[in-house]
Amino acid sequence: MKEGPDIALIGSLIGDPARANMLTALMGGRALTATELATHAGITLQTASSHLAKLEAGGLLTQRKQGRHRYYALSEDEVGLMLESIMGFAASRGLTRHRPGPKDPALRKARVCYNHLAGDYGVRMLDSLVAARQIEITGDDLALTDAGRTRVEALGIDYAALKKSRRPICRTCLDWSERRSHLAGSLGEALLTLFIDKGWAKREQNSRAIRFTDTGEKTFSELFP
Amino acid sequence: MKEGPDIALIGSLIGDPARANMLTALMGGRALTATELATHAGITLQTASSHLAKLEAGGLLTQRKQGRHRYYALSEDEVGLMLESIMGFAASRGLTRHRPGPKDPALRKARVCYNHLAGDYGVRMLDSLVAARQIEITGDDLALTDAGRTRVEALGIDYAALKKSRRPICRTCLDWSERRSHLAGSLGEALLTLFIDKGWAKREQNSRAIRFTDTGEKTFSELFP
DNA sequence: CGGATGCTTCGACTATGATCGAACTATGAA
DNA sequence: TTCATAGTTCGATCATAGTCGAAGCATCCG
Structure with missing residues (x-):
């Protein structure tokens, strides 16, 4: 009906x-x-x-x-996207479960969004990749350019493995703190994993916050100006 | 806590x-x-x-x-975006409230999404505007180019009025049937209103479906190839 | 002024579902 | 084997919230 x-x-x-x-x-x-x-x-x-x-x-x-x-x-990634979109609306209505505390700025700076990087750093990373023409946007779809492929392989990411999976490699995800998009998808996941494996960033215990080390900060700024 | x-x-x-x-x-x-x-x-x-x-x-x-x-x-627009994202997930899980009936194809072709055009036609319209470089995408933000502004004014849309309001002019909205983005925001609303005012399309009673007239179909294809 | 329509408030009923104690299954360790 | 930990299932309790009838405002019309 x-x-x-x-x-x-x-x-x-x-x-x-x-x-x-x-x-x-x-x-x-x-x-x-x-x-x-x-x-x-x-x-x-x-x-x-x-x-x-x-x-x-x-x-x-x-x-x-x-x-x-x-x-x-x-x-699936899609569940994370959906939840993030609800959080976005809830946050815009001022519906938070906590008194904004000392942890809040850390979350806005960099945090995990299911399996990829979100917050100011996440948004900056996508912007930088687009500016360098390593990711191309058509409609809402993101695509890795040839230059982009070379780039991520140089970083040590196994592009072939990403390609094989049925999951989209690049995907946008709306950020509830920044109100802009950051990079999701299997590439988004691979990049976050890379940061952590290299010791540039650490996940905080019992929190979504990501803490960058000093060298991590520096490297990140160099990689994604 | x-x-x-x-x-x-x-x-x-x-x-x-x-x-x-x-x-x-x-x-x-x-x-x-x-x-x-x-x-x-x-x-x-x-x-x-x-x-x-x-x-x-x-x-x-x-x-x-x-x-x-x-x-x-x-x-607000944001409520519509959030609902559409939940619908997207629900649809992907096969959770529909109805047996797919004769109305379903009409909905997938063209329907109202809160206040703008969605479905195949909505997606095609955004794609066409982007291809003609009348809308530019950076990150997740859409922006009307100078060419785009001239274009919408030629269509009879009051650009100055859109500009005055605090609402974003262009905005993406994820389409649950097409799984791609279409154009939301005040421009999206203005365009749908235009189609209906010109008699190119009609809203169906008690449904989200939009029915294009024969001349409407033709005009739409010419405007957004 | 009725009288009709649109909507809200109040109060009572009811059903759904969240909760936990107790008992049970499954895996691992000694 | 025995004991401990991790988790599920069952049953009973209890509170919340959805529901509607009846009555009360508000607005419009003749």
Whole structure:
């Protein structure tokens, strides 16, 4: 009778405070165990188990068994994009779950968005790649140019491996703090991994914040002026 | 204690089926009365009144009194963008509220997205404007070039009026059927209004579908090859 | 002034779903 | 094997919120 996709189901999944806390925690990009997620949400393990089953049934999460642990993560990039867009609106309405504290500036500067770099640094990186004509924009689609391919391979990223996967290599993701786009997709993920592997940046414990080391800062500015 | 925006509140507002139906109806772009929205949602007027108050308090809707009617509409472009992104995910999971019927192809071809053109036609229009270098893309921001400004003024759009408002003139909006961007913002709105004023296209009653007339089809293809 | 329409408020009912204790399964360690 | 940890399932409780009938404002029309 009605036309269009069913947004109520998704909305109700996100609408429970406990589940919303879990999803926000998973926006940090790490896979977390049921117990860890229960702690984040402030509920018992039984309740968490029930919530996680619902989120998985709704397609928001995937689950990976490892020994006696179950690791949960956001199921696709698209879930992260959707959550980020809701966060964008919530933030614009001043609906924050916390008093803006000392952690806030760090989050705005650089943070994990599911699996790639967001915040001021994320936006600057994409801008720089576009300015250098290493990424090209048509419509909403991003494409790596030949120059771009040479560039990322020079950085040590296995372009062929990215190409093989069915996931888009480049993708835009709207930043809730900057209100502009940053780079998502498998390349976005590979770049963040690179920064961390090289020791230029570190993920903060229990937070989405990314802390750049001094040399990391310098290198980043050189790579993406 | 927790960091980041409060997505649970927004989620719970969207999560109720009655409210979701109302929001989907308002994605049609028209402002609707409380009674009309109650019909769309399949509930009584009393219940609808309570839902509408909540949606307004949550910042999703605005209300305009006109005589003894109250017209409700989505409060900002950003709400439409957020809803469209949720629809995108829901559609990708195959969560539709209907059996794909005869109306479906019409919706995919051309429909209203809050206040601008979406679907195949919407995507084609943006692509064409970009190809003609009348709109320029940097990062995620769209900008009208000088050529673009001349172009829209030639079409009879009051560019100065658009410029005056605080709303962004150009803006991307992710299309749930095409999975690509189309043109939103005040220019997107002005263009759709133009098509309808000129009699090139008509809004279908009780649907988001847009039907182009024969001359409308032809003109559209000429304007945006 | 009625009388009709559009919408809100109040109050009562009801159902859904979040929560947790207790019992159970599964994996790993000693 | 026994014990400990991780997680699920079941059942009972409880609160929240969606629902509608009835009554109350507000606006327009004749």
